[in-house]
Structure formats: C-alpha cells, structure tokens
Amino acid sequence: xxxxxxxxxxxSVRSFxxxxxxxxxxxxxIEVALEAPSGANQQPWEFIIVSDPEIKxxxxxxxxxxxxxxxxxxxxxxxxxxxxxxxSWRKPFLTEAPHLIAVFAMMGRPYSVQSTWIxxxxxxxxxxxxxxxxxxxxxxxxxxxxxxxxAPSEAVLQxxxxxxxxxxxxxxxxxxxxxxxxxxxxxxxxxxxxxxxxWTPS
Ligand SMILES: Cc1cc2nc3c(=O)[nH]c(=O)nc-3n(C[C@H](O)[C@H](O)[C@H](O)COP(=O)(O)O)c2cc1C
Numbered sequence: 001x002x003x004x005x006x007x008x009x010x011x012s013v014r015s016f017x018x019x020x021x022x023x024x025x026x027x028x029x030i031e032v033a034l035e036a037p038s039g040a041n042q043q044p045w046e047f048i049i050v051s052d053p054e055i056k057x058x059x060x061x062x063x064x065x066x067x068x069x070x071x072x073x074x075x076x077x078x079x080x081x082x083x084x085x086x087x088s089w090r091k092p093f094l095t096e097a098p099h100l101i102a103v104f105a106m107m108g109r110p111y112s113v114q115s116t117w118i119x120x121x122x123x124x125x126x127x128x129x130x131x132x133x134x135x136x137x138x139x140x141x142x143x144x145x146x147x148x149x150x151a152p153s154e155a156v157l158q159x160x161x162x163x164x165x166x167x168x169x170x171x172x173x174x175x176x177x178x179x180x181x182x183x184x185x186x187x188x189x190x191x192x193x194x195x196x197x198x199w200t201p202s
Contacts, residue, residue: 008172012135012173013093016093016097023099025130028126029126032125033126045112046155047101048151059094067139067140097162098164100162101160102159104116120159127161137160178191179191
C-alpha cells in the first residue's frame with residue numbers, strides 16, 4: 001500500500017476494544033519514527049510504552065482532573081468544535097487502550113519540539129500500516145504526566161498516543177484538496193493551471 005492510501009486510511013480513534021495487542025507492532029512503528037530527520041541529527045525524542053493498568057489509571061486520573069478545569073474554561077470556536085465532536089473531559093481511551101506511547105522532546109537541543117513532531121507523524125503512519133488504531137492526545141498537564149512516568153525535567157511530554165484496536169468504526173474527517181491548499185510561485189498562484197491532477201508516483 002502506498003503512503004497516500006495509508007494516510008487516507010488513518011483516523012484518530014477515541015474508542016478502543018480491550019483486546020490485547022502485541023507490543024511488536026508498536027516497536028516496529030517506533031523504529032520507523034527513529035528514522036525521522038531532526039535538527040543537527042540530535043534525535044531529541046524518547047518514547048515510553050505504558051501497558052501497566054495501574055500506571056495507565058494514574059495517567060487517566062491526572063489527565064481527567066486537568067481536562068475538567070480546561071473544559072470549564074474553554075470558550076468560542078474551540079468550545080463549539082469540541083461539543084460538535086462529542087468530546088468531554090472524560091478520557092476513557094487512556095485506560096481502555098492496551099498500550100499508551102508517551103512521547104517526549106528533550107529540551108535544549110536544536111528544534112527539539114519540531115523534530116519530535118516529525119517523528120510522531122512517522123509513528124502515526126507506521127501504526128496505521130501495522131493495523132493499529134491511535135490517537136494524538138495532548139493533555140493539558142504534560143509536566144504532571146512526565147512526573148508520574150519518572151521523566152527528567154528536560155524531557156517534556158508532547159503527546160500520549162493510545163494504541164490498540166478500534167471499537168466500532170468512526171468516519172474519516174474531511175480534508176481540504178490539493179487545489180485548496182497548494183499555491184504555485186506566490187500566494188494564490190493556481191495549481192490547476194500547471195499540473196494535471198491527480199498524480200501518483202509510478
Ligand atoms: C497536535 C495535535 C494535538 C491533538 N490533540 C488532541 C487531543 O488532545 N484530544 C483529542 O481527542 N484529539 C487530539 N488530536 C486529534 C485531532 O483532533 C485529529 O487529528 C483531527 O480532528 C483530525 O482527525 P483525524 O486524525 O481522525 O483525521 C490532536 C491532533 C494533533 C495533530
């Protein structure tokens with residue numbers, strides 16, 4: 001399967017079955033992530049795979065406490081989007097998914113956050129390739145979660161990715177097209193006048 005097809009198939013999953021999942025698929029996906037480019041090749045990322053139900057429970061409890069505060073304060077467009085999506089402070093996926101991958105960026109290295117997020121992008125596609133569902137969850141209290149996991153202070157949590165098998169099947173969220181997002185030469189330069197679309201690698 002080509003990358004475009006994989007990318008189109010990937011969705012954020014927030015409801016997981018409790019079926020166990022082998023850790024090998026996750027290790028494969030992290031190996032892919034380790035190939036990501038990084039500022040000065042510093043590879044400023046660290047991954048913790050959390051499978052222990054007790055630790056997952058502590059993470060969920062801490063995240064839900066912080067999310068409750070966030071949901072009470074959030075207003076405007078973001079509040080509307082969250083309510084349309086049916087999202088709330090409850091984060092059951094943090095204990096339902098058989099594994100969580102906590103991804104950290106090491107501060108003080110060049111472009112550590114940007115580099116780590118490139119690696120996260122690789123990781124998400126690789127999880128999709130091995131048939132594992134995932135979510136990019138960004139808790140409001142990354143420092144507290146880092147402490148639960150025993151991370152040093154220079155390691156800042158970027159995301160917790162629950163991984164497992166999807167319960168049910170959620171539709172893909174709409175994407176903009178190439179024509180809507182790509183400009184040629186200058187802002188507003190039309191793509192369609194130059195390139196016949198669609199194009200796929202041979
Ligand atoms: C940087 C980033 C932060 C995100 N944070 C959250 C989050 O905290 N909670 C959540 O449920 N989804 C989160 N998401 C998932 C997005 O809501 C999701 O990717 C987007 O709605 C598109 O849906 P899709 O991934 O199914 O295509 C995040 C995604 C990214 C890239």
